Each structure stands twice: as C-alpha cells, then as structure tokens.
Amino acid sequence: MRKLYHTSLSPFCRKIRIHMREKGLDFELMEEPVWESRESLYQLNPAGEVPVLVDENDIILSGSYAISEYLEEGYTEVGFLGKTLVERAEVRRLVTWFDMKFYHEVSQPILFEKFYRRFMRYGMPDSETIRLAKNNISAHLDCIAQLTENRRWLAGDFLSLADFAASAHLSSMDYLDDVPWDTAAPSVREWYALLKSRPSFRPLLCDRMRGLKPPLHYENPDF
Amino acid sequence: MRKLYHTSLSPFCRKIRIHMREKGLDFELMEEPVWESRESLYQLNPAGEVPVLVDENDIILSGSYAISEYLEEGYTEVGFLGKTLVERAEVRRLVTWFDMKFYHEVSQPILFEKFYRRFMRYGMPDSETIRLAKNNISAHLDCIAQLTENRRWLAGDFLSLADFAASAHLSSMDYLDDVPWDTAAPSVREWYALLKSRPSFRPLLCDRMRGLKPPLHYENPDF
Known part of the structure; x- marks a missing residue:
C-alpha cells in the first residue's frame, strides 16, 4: 500500500x-x-x-x-494538467501563484504564527504578522474572483491541479477561521463549495487537530 | 523572435x-x-x-x-528532466530544494537586503539577516557536496534542470560575493566550474549591474 x-x-x-x-x-x-x-x-x-x-x-x-x-x-487515466501546452502552462502558472505567492503572503505566516509556534513552543504569535497576512488574503480572494467569474474552474473549463492547489491553501486557512467569506465574491464561494462537495475533499474536512477546533462552517459544503 | x-x-x-x-x-x-x-x-x-x-x-x-x-x-530534442519516472522525481526534488529551500534560506534574504532594497529605496540592509543567510549557504554547500561526491551531476549521471536551478542560485549569490568558495568541497567547485565553462552559462557571467560590480572570480571558470 x-x-x-x-x-x-x-x-x-x-x-x-x-x-x-x-x-x-x-x-x-x-x-x-x-x-x-x-x-x-x-x-x-x-x-x-x-x-x-x-x-x-x-x-x-x-x-x-x-x-x-x-x-x-x-497514472494517465485521468489528467489534471490540461491537454494543450497553453492549458498546461496556465495550470502551472496558477499552481505557482498559490504555492509561491499565496504561500508567502498568507499561508506561511499564518501557519507559522498560529500553528507551528504551538508545537515548537516558540513564543507567542505575532499579531501584526497575522494582521498583514489576513489583509493579503482578501486581495487574493479578489484575484480568485476574477478567474471564477469568467471560467468554470480556475484554469479554464476543466478541473485541474490549480483548483487543488488553491483550495488546499484556502482550506488550511479556513480551518484556522482566517478566510473572510462574508466579503468574498459569490462566484468564489460557489467554486469553493463545489470543491468541498467532492469526495476527494471530504477527508480534509474531517481532519481534526488536538486542541485546535475548526469553525463550525469548516466542514459544511453549504457554508 | x-x-x-x-x-x-x-x-x-x-x-x-x-x-x-x-x-x-x-x-x-x-x-x-x-x-x-x-x-x-x-x-x-x-x-x-x-x-x-x-x-x-x-x-x-x-x-x-x-x-x-x-x-x-x-521542445523534446534534448531533455533535462531525466528519462525514467525515478530520474524525473529526483530532478524535481532537487529543483524544489533550490527554488524553495535555498531560496528562502539564502537567495531571497540576500537579494532583498543587498539588491532590491537599493532599487526600491527601502532603507539600509539588515546585517543580521545577511549574516544568517550567509551561514545557511555553507550548510547548503555541504549538501551539494554530498551529491557531487557521488554523482557526475546533481541528479545522477546526466545534466539536468537540477544543475540549472542550483547553479542559477549560486551564480546570483556569487555576483554579490556571498559564496564561501574557500571552505567549499573540491567536488562542488569542480561541478560549478564545469557549468561555468558551458556556453549556456557564459551570458550570465557577462551580466553587469550598474553600480554593482561582481568580484574578480565571478566570471572566471577557473576560480
């Protein structure tokens, strides 16, 4: 196995x-x-x-x-990078966006301050760093909205690694209740709800960390 | 073009x-x-x-x-990812090492402090950040040595994207005279010298930034 x-x-x-x-x-x-x-x-x-x-x-x-x-x-039976060179470049551009840009500006600082510090016993969270990262997440939600308002999925009309990367970052932030869903565009919520309702996403929504509960909406596909 | x-x-x-x-x-x-x-x-x-x-x-x-x-x-005439799935995983593992780990621990802080701050007129370089990054580079040179002592190129016996990534980061640091070549293992110097002597590397060694001269050894393949 x-x-x-x-x-x-x-x-x-x-x-x-x-x-x-x-x-x-x-x-x-x-x-x-x-x-x-x-x-x-x-x-x-x-x-x-x-x-x-x-x-x-x-x-x-x-x-x-x-x-x-x-x-x-x-494992080529189903693919998530797109078929043409142009599609594949777009998927990988967006994966870089989330794994580099979103990570540096949002996930890395928030995870370090709110999650890793606890386990490393490495002082108290820095509230200014968290505040800046939370500001950044709103700008990123706007960028996602520009995609979801014009496309079925982030990279086009096909589900791709770009959707997996983006929703992976968002779901980690959502566990810590750091996604301002109330100000997010409806198309972003709809896109994320679609991903949440997929069987592939279910195990993530069942994750629980000891002593760190997610907000109530975390596992609800209709949030 | x-x-x-x-x-x-x-x-x-x-x-x-x-x-x-x-x-x-x-x-x-x-x-x-x-x-x-x-x-x-x-x-x-x-x-x-x-x-x-x-x-x-x-x-x-x-x-x-x-x-x-x-x-x-x-462009498939010559390839730099390796042929088998195992080779390709090793090349991409090493690319991640340099583009994520080396970048965060060395290139990003040094480039920000010594290069981008000048152009952004964003205060004076922080000497403690530079000192930490320079410490990190020595540890990374030791990691490269573990590869170059056992392999012809970083990912195996073939030239790959891993060599391009590693030498790209090192060459940027070398322009700023931040690579402690005197304490680097001979096999690392030999590997880097091989790359420096390739025609593909030549244009990088001819780069000059206004008001920021590289050290004398920067463009010398026999450094």
Whole structure:
C-alpha cells in the first residue's frame, strides 16, 4: 500500500491528498510531526519536509512538485494538467501563484504564527504578522474572483491541479477561521463549495487537530 | 523572435536562461525592473513577477515552473528532466530544494537586503539577516557536496534542470560575493566550474549591474 507522509494543515500535503483521490489512488496517511525534525523523515527526504510519497513500487517522492508531476506522468487515466501546452502552462502558472505567492503572503505566516509556534513552543504569535497576512488574503480572494467569474474552474473549463492547489491553501486557512467569506465574491464561494462537495475533499474536512477546533462552517459544503 | 522578460540577478530567470540555451533556443532578453511594478509586466503576468516567456507562437508563460515544464514538453530534442519516472522525481526534488529551500534560506534574504532594497529605496540592509543567510549557504554547500561526491551531476549521471536551478542560485549569490568558495568541497567547485565553462552559462557571467560590480572570480571558470 502506498504511503503519504503528511502534516494535516500543510497546503502542499492537502494538494497531493486531493490530487491522489481524484486520480482514484489509494494510500495510507502517515501523520508526520515535521516540527520534531525526526531522523526517519530526513531519511526519506533530506529536506526534512512533507509531503513525501512512498509509492507501491517503493519509489520515494519528495515535495509536491515532484509528486504531482509524477502522478500525472505515471497514472494517465485521468489528467489534471490540461491537454494543450497553453492549458498546461496556465495550470502551472496558477499552481505557482498559490504555492509561491499565496504561500508567502498568507499561508506561511499564518501557519507559522498560529500553528507551528504551538508545537515548537516558540513564543507567542505575532499579531501584526497575522494582521498583514489576513489583509493579503482578501486581495487574493479578489484575484480568485476574477478567474471564477469568467471560467468554470480556475484554469479554464476543466478541473485541474490549480483548483487543488488553491483550495488546499484556502482550506488550511479556513480551518484556522482566517478566510473572510462574508466579503468574498459569490462566484468564489460557489467554486469553493463545489470543491468541498467532492469526495476527494471530504477527508480534509474531517481532519481534526488536538486542541485546535475548526469553525463550525469548516466542514459544511453549504457554508 | 521569442522574448524572455527577466531581472538579471533573479535565480529563477537565470535557471530559464540556462535551460533555453541548453535547448538551443534563441531568445531576446528583456530586462524588467520588477521593483517598479510596471503595468506592462502585470499585463503579461498578473503576479507581477519574472521570468515571463513570450514564445514565437505568442504563447505567454509565467513563472519558472510553467516555463521549464513547457520547454521540456514543447521542445523534446534534448531533455533535462531525466528519462525514467525515478530520474524525473529526483530532478524535481532537487529543483524544489533550490527554488524553495535555498531560496528562502539564502537567495531571497540576500537579494532583498543587498539588491532590491537599493532599487526600491527601502532603507539600509539588515546585517543580521545577511549574516544568517550567509551561514545557511555553507550548510547548503555541504549538501551539494554530498551529491557531487557521488554523482557526475546533481541528479545522477546526466545534466539536468537540477544543475540549472542550483547553479542559477549560486551564480546570483556569487555576483554579490556571498559564496564561501574557500571552505567549499573540491567536488562542488569542480561541478560549478564545469557549468561555468558551458556556453549556456557564459551570458550570465557577462551580466553587469550598474553600480554593482561582481568580484574578480565571478566570471572566471577557473576560480
């Protein structure tokens, strides 16, 4: 059985969890406390980071870029990168948007301040950093709205890795109640609701962290 | 003629410049002052970032992930991702190492403090941030040594995108004289010297920024 080493709120792990379920691939979830820097993790991935996928053929894949491209190249029955070169460039542009830009401006600071600090016993959250990141998320929701108002899915009329990346980041922030849904455009809520109602998304909505409850709307597809 | 919008010291742009030359693709370099946030750049790439490639068929590609995968899929005569799924996963793991880990721990803080601040007129460099990043670079050189001592190139016995990514980051740091070559393992210096001596690397070594001279060894393949 293939194994996915992950940390529940990591957007990169969530993206791969959705991607694998959409591909119809079974896997065992291995919760990895990355903040403990365990030797066993470094043996799998010298970067000491998750996600790490150990596939059935014992191939070890580290990092969401290597894993998602591997899933697309190795399991071709359904694809989530688009067919033409133009479609694929658009999907990957948007994946970069969320995994680099959204991550730096929103997910990374919020996850560090509100989540990792607790486990690393690394002082109190910095409220100014959180405030700035929460401002940034509103700007990003507006950018998503520009896409959802003109397209069925983020990269076009097909469900893609761009949707998985974006919703993975948003769902992590939503667990921490940091998505201002009340000011988000209706098309963004509708797009996210569609993703939430997919079976691939269900396991994420059932995640619970000890001592850290999500808001009531977190798992409700009709939020 | 295809056009590559770039900023000279951006490691992501440098990676694509090397990649395209190794592919034998001609292009015009368009210097883009990203710190000016020009409207024309946002029209090409809503993220306001480089690299952006406008290919001969007028396809616009934003971000080094989309561009490098596009180059591999669209121009297949020579490839730099490896042949098997295992090789390709290893190349992409290492690209993530440099474009995420090395970037956050070394390139991003050093480039911001020593380069972008000048152009953005954004205060004085923070010496503590620079000191930490310079400490990190030594640890990364040790990691590269573990690869170069056992492999011909970073990902195995073939030249790959991993070499382009790693040398792109190192060359940007080297322009600013922040690579402690005197303490680097011989195999790392030899690997980097091999890359420096390739025609694809030559244009990078000829780059000069106004008012910011590189050290004497910067363009010398026998450094």
